Amino acid sequence: MNKLVTWLNDRLGLSVFNSFLTKKEVxxxxxxxxxxxxxxxxxxxxxxxxxxxxxxxxxxPTLQAANASxxxxxxxxxxxxxxxxxxxxxASLMIAAVILHLLGIAFTKGYRKPxxxxxxxGVLLLGIALGFGFTGYLLPWDNLxxxxxxxxxxxxxAIPVIGxxxxxxLRGGEDVxxxxxxxxxxxxxxxxxxxxxxxxxxxxxxxxxHGMSLPLEAERKGVKVPSLPFWPNFVLRETGVWLILxxxxxxxxxxxxxxxxxxxxxxxxxxxGIKPEWYFIxxxxxxxxxxxxxxxxxxxxxxxxxxxxxxxVVFVLPFIDNRPSERKGRIITFVFSLAFIFTLVxxxxxxx
Amino acid sequence: xxxxxxxxxxxxxxxxLFGGGLAALGATFIGPIARFVFPPFREPDEVKLPxxxxxxxxPTEAKNFAWGNKPGLLKKAAxxxxxxxxxxxxxxxxxxxxxxxxxxxxxxCHEGWYDEDGKNVAGPPPSPLRKLGIGVEGDMIxxxxxx
Numbered sequence: 001m002n003k004l005v006t007w008l009n010d011r012l013g014l015s016v017f018n019s020f021l022t023k024k025e026v027x028x029x030x031x032x033x034x035x036x037x038x039x040x041x042x043x044x045x046x047x048x049x050x051x052x053x054x055x056x057x058x059x060x061p062t063l064q065a066a067n068a069s070x071x072x073x074x075x076x077x078x079x080x081x082x083x084x085x086x087x088x089x090x091a092s093l094m095i096a097a098v099i100l101h102l103l104g105i106a107f108t109k110g111y112r113k114p115x116x117x118x119x120x121x122g123v124l125l126l127g128i129a130l131g132f133g134f135t136g137y138l139l140p141w142d143n144l145x146x147x148x149x150x151x152x153x154x155x156x157x158a159i160p161v162i163g164x165x166x167x168x169x170l171r172g173g174e175d176v177x178x179x180x181x182x183x184x185x186x187x188x189x190x191x192x193x194x195x196x197x198x199x200x201x202x203x204x205x206x207x208x209x210h211g212m213s214l215p216l217e218a219e220r221k222g223v224k225v226p227s228l229p230f231w232p233n234f235v236l237r238e239t240g241v242w243l244i245l246x247x248x249x250x251x252x253x254x255x256x257x258x259x260x261x262x263x264x265x266x267x268x269x270x271x272x273g274i275k276p277e278w279y280f281i282x283x284x285x286x287x288x289x290x291x292x293x294x295x296x297x298x299x300x301x302x303x304x305x306x307x308x309x310x311x312x313v314v315f316v317l318p319f320i321d322n323r324p325s326e327r328k329g330r331i332i333t334f335v336f337s338l339a340f341i342f343t344l345v346x347x348x349x350x351x352x
Numbered sequence: 353x354x355x356x357x358x359x360x361x362x363x364x365x366x367x368x369l370f371g372g373g374l375a376a377l378g379a380t381f382i383g384p385i386a387r388f389v390f391p392p393f394r395e396p397d398e399v400k401l402p403x404x405x406x407x408x409x410x411p412t413e414a415k416n417f418a419w420g421n422k423p424g425l426l427k428k429a430a431x432x433x434x435x436x437x438x439x440x441x442x443x444x445x446x447x448x449x450x451x452x453x454x455x456x457x458x459x460x461c462h463e464g465w466y467d468e469d470g471k472n473v474a475g476p477p478p479s480p481l482r483k484l485g486i487g488v489e490g491d492m493i494x495x496x497x498x499x
Contacts, residue, residue, distance in 0.1 A: 147446055151461055154445035165390075173391050175421040267416065267423040269439070269449035270460045287444070288462040292478040300443065300478060 024230035034104030044094035061185035063178025067263035116318035142261030158304035285350035
């Protein structure tokens with residue numbers, strides 16, 4: 001065994017990783033809990049990959065067969081219902097973990113120099129995670145998912161110049177049809193996975209390269225923050241968190257299985273009381289409230305452009321918030337809190 | 353190496369030539385890929401429906417038909433003439449319903465309302481419903497694109 005390890009090490013140079021792991025340290029302070037959100041995302045992502053491949057063994061991405069193939073998974077395939085339920089719940093929990101991860105870093109201003117690119121790749125990963133959620137939502141092909149996709153793919157139309165093309169690209173034509181299912185399936189199982197692993201690779205590399213960020217105060221005052229070795233002390237604690245999360249996930253998946261309506265009818269009216277997944281509800285509620293005209297301009301267009309601008313601001317936040325411990329930094333934290341409260345209120349309102 | 357009076361070094365010139373050539377080659381692929389990815393538009397020019405099915409349509413009744421991939425609706429206007437609408441919300445593309453008792457169109461997605469003439473009257477819809485032209489050919493009603 002030892003001989004094999006030495007043989008491999010001579011060829012792969014794995015000792016670099018080994019010495020890195022033994023040196024890696026995790027600072028201990030009152031915000032340490034946020035360090036666990038990153039590995040929680042990885043746990044859920046791993047579960048998505050495994051359950052996703054399993055579901056793809058039976059799922060058929062066509063107009064005629066999509067809904068029926070999900071019915072088959074839910075009713076005929078042994079344990080199919082629970083695999084689908086875990087996939088659905090793990091998606092929700094992953095996005096929740098991504099949001100917590102982002103909030104923790106935003107409020108501790110962990111994105112400050114030299115971690116700007118870590119933040120930016122992270123915001124892109126949030127976008128990709130939402131893309132996974134959006135494309136996956138259509139695949140069961142019931143009237144709810146059809147209506148949600150019609151709305152979601154119509155939103156880009158409000159963007160000037162490229163909007164109409166973006167909608168056509170997403171739908172594979174003017175309308176949501178069978179071609180859209182195929183397109184969303186390919187995005188969900190091929191395109192987005194390629195992109196997410198590429199960007200995630202960069203993100204994790206950057207996290208290792210710069211190490212964990214320290215609290216702003218401690219860094220400014222040059223206080224020595226106590227730390228814990230990553231291996232094995234922190235990994236042991238993370239394993240504990242993983243086991244708890246896994247327990248919660250499986251409990252949720254068994255107790256509350258996702259619903260499945262009858263196969264979508266392209267001619268049927270949108271069902272009453274439609275709602276998107278919880279992470280899109282603030283957008284849904286905002287679009288519902290915006291009047292059709294604001295000062296003679298299309299209200300929806302203004303709302304969509306504002307959302308886009310919001311995403312861009314979050315994306316380049318490290319460059320806007322470039323003096324985090326001064327007055328400017330505090331104002332930005334205040335504005336960010338307001339935006340966060342707005343999102344929470346909209347989500348709560350939309351859920352009611 | 354840089355020749356006298358030359359703006360570039362030989363290396364920069366060659367880099368530009370090869371790099372630019374490869375970029376140009378790459379760019380020629382964009383058009384064909386885009387053409388493949390965007391399928392042709394498939395909206396029908398006209399839809400024919402047997403007139404007998406719609407002859408006895410009461411003033412508060414409406415009947416659906418398929419306008420390509422979209423739902424359409426045929427109903428009597430206040431003056432008794434036939435009207436055809438594309439039953440798709442002008443806000444965010446949801447399929448809508450006609451409520452004969454209220455004489456209004458309703459979109460469940462974001463609670464948009466249109467009056468019996470398809471005019472947007474409440475909620476987020478920015479413009480009236482799309483109307484289709486109606487003609488008669490023998491015993492068929494012909495529904496066509498308008499405008």
